[in-house]
Amino acid sequence: xxxxxxxxxxxxxxxxxxxxxxxxxxxxxxxxxxxxxxxxxxxxxxxxxxxxxxxxxxxxxxxxxxxxxxxxxxxxxxxxxxxxxxxxxxxxxxxxxxxxxxxxxxxxxxxxxxxxxxxxxxxxxxxxxxxxxxxxxxxxxxxxxxxxxxxxxxxxxxxxxxxxxxxxxxxxxxxxxxxxxxxxxxxxxxxxxxxxxxxxxxxxxxxxxxxxxxxxxxxxxxxxxxxxxxxxxxxxxxxxxxxxxxxxxxxxxxxxxxxxx
Ligand SMILES: [Fe+2]
Ligand SMILES: [Fe+2]
Numbered sequence: 480x481x482x483x484x485x486x487x488x489x490x491x492x493x494x495x496x497x498x499x500x501x502x503x504x505x506x507x508x509x510x511x512x513x514x515x516x517x518x519x520x521x522x523x524x525x526x527x528x529x530x531x532x533x534x535x536x537x538x539x540x541x542x543x544x545x546x547x548x549x550x551x552x553x554x555x556x557x558x559x560x561x562x563x564x565x566x567x568x569x570x571x572x573x574x575x576x577x578x579x580x581x582x583x584x585x586x587x588x589x590x591x592x593x594x595x596x597x598x599x600x601x602x603x604x605x606x607x608x609x610x611x612x613x614x615x616x617x618x619x620x621x622x623x624x625x626x627x628x629x630x631x632x633x634x635x636x637x638x639x640x641x642x643x644x645x646x647x648x649x650x651x652x653x654x655x656x657x658x659x660x661x662x663x664x665x666x667x668x669x670x671x672x673x674x675x676x677x678x679x680x681x682x683x684x685x686x687x688x689x690x691x692x693x694x695x696x697x698x699x700x701x702x703x704x705x706x707x708x709x710x711x712x713x714x715x716x717x718x719x720x721x722x723x724x725x726x727x728x729x730x731x732x733x734x735x736x737x738x739x740x
Contacts, residue, residue, distance in 0.1 A: 533584070534708050537597035540580050542633050545606050546665070547573035549625035552613045556621075565668055572661045579654060599708075601701035605629055608693050619673075619682065620690040626669025627730055628694035630662050635723045637662070640712030666730060673734035688738045691731070695740045698723060 550573055554566035584594075605624065612620030637659045645652040676682040702709070702716050702723070709716055724740070731738060 532711075533594070534597040534705070535711055536580060536584055537594040538599070538602060538636075538705070538708065539633070540577065540584075540594055541598045541602060541606075542629055543573055543577040543580060545609065545629055546625055547577055548606075549609050549613070549621055549629075550665075553618065553621050553625070556613070556616050556618050558618060562672065569665050569668070572665075576658050576661065579658070583654070599701045599704040601697045601704055604697040604701075605694065608690070608697065612690065617686075617690075619676065619687060622669055622672060623687060623690045624694050626665055627673075627727070627734075628691070628698060630665045630669070631726055631730060632698055632723060634659065634662050634666065635719065635726050636712065636714075639719065639722050640709065640714040642713050670730055670733045673736065677735035684736070687736060691727075691738055692740060695727070 547570060550566045550570040554563045554570065557563035557566055605628070609621050609624040609629075612624055637655050641651075641655060645655060673682070673687075677684075699720055702720050706716050709719060727740075
């Protein structure tokens with residue numbers, strides 16, 4: 480581990496392990512208007528203010544809420560019993576992720592009641608597109624929207640970003656790995672189901688491309704809307720866009736699909 484990280488681990492990690500300390504610092508932040516978290520961090524290894532910290536978590540919470548809603552609703556319109564059962568298991572896992580994020584927020588004294596005002600407008604459009612698909616009983620559209628695009632973006636953020644947080648907090652790294660493992664399964668389910676539809680010629684490829692294109696539009700605009708949040712995760716918008724593009728191309732290829740975007 481780099482000296483910088485060793486030093487930061489020594490100074491910052493105890494704060495993560497003792498959420499009450501961070502809660503106290505955030506409370507002082509609010510009271511004094513001084514960004515004490517930034518002042519206390521010798522290197523930028525975590526969101527540098529209570530607001531930025533909350534904005535990061537807001538996007539993870541919003542993503543989990545969409546996935547929880549979507550897996551429950553997709554189970555209702557699943558084409559067979561195996562898919563229905565899997566989606567109910569997925570819903571249970573999403574509920575657990577959401578609960579974990581909420582517990583973390585509460586430990587840091589950051590209530591989730593104000594979270595919606597931190598979420599990027601285009602991030603919220605994920606939900607609208609998926610809700611419309613579910614309302615018209617469109618299993619294919621909702622599966623692409625959630626199990627490929629939303630879950631895939633979470634994987635990109637957790638895998639490519641948050642490196643400093645991971646390096647400096649064993650607790651946060653463990654938490655992220657736990658979520659990542661589940662999200663990889665959820666994406667794999669989406670890929671396999673799509674491949675099966677492609678192989679059985681049950682897929683409307685033009686519709687699949689339209690839905691994917693709409694979701695990619697929201698994703699790329701959302702990425703451009705939150706440069707400060709991404710910066711706190713150690714990512715640049717352009718870099719994340721390209722990584723996400725490569726990631727989605729890989730998933731689509733596994734599903735037997737190829738779209739230009
Ligand atoms: Fe999740
Ligand atoms: Fe998921």
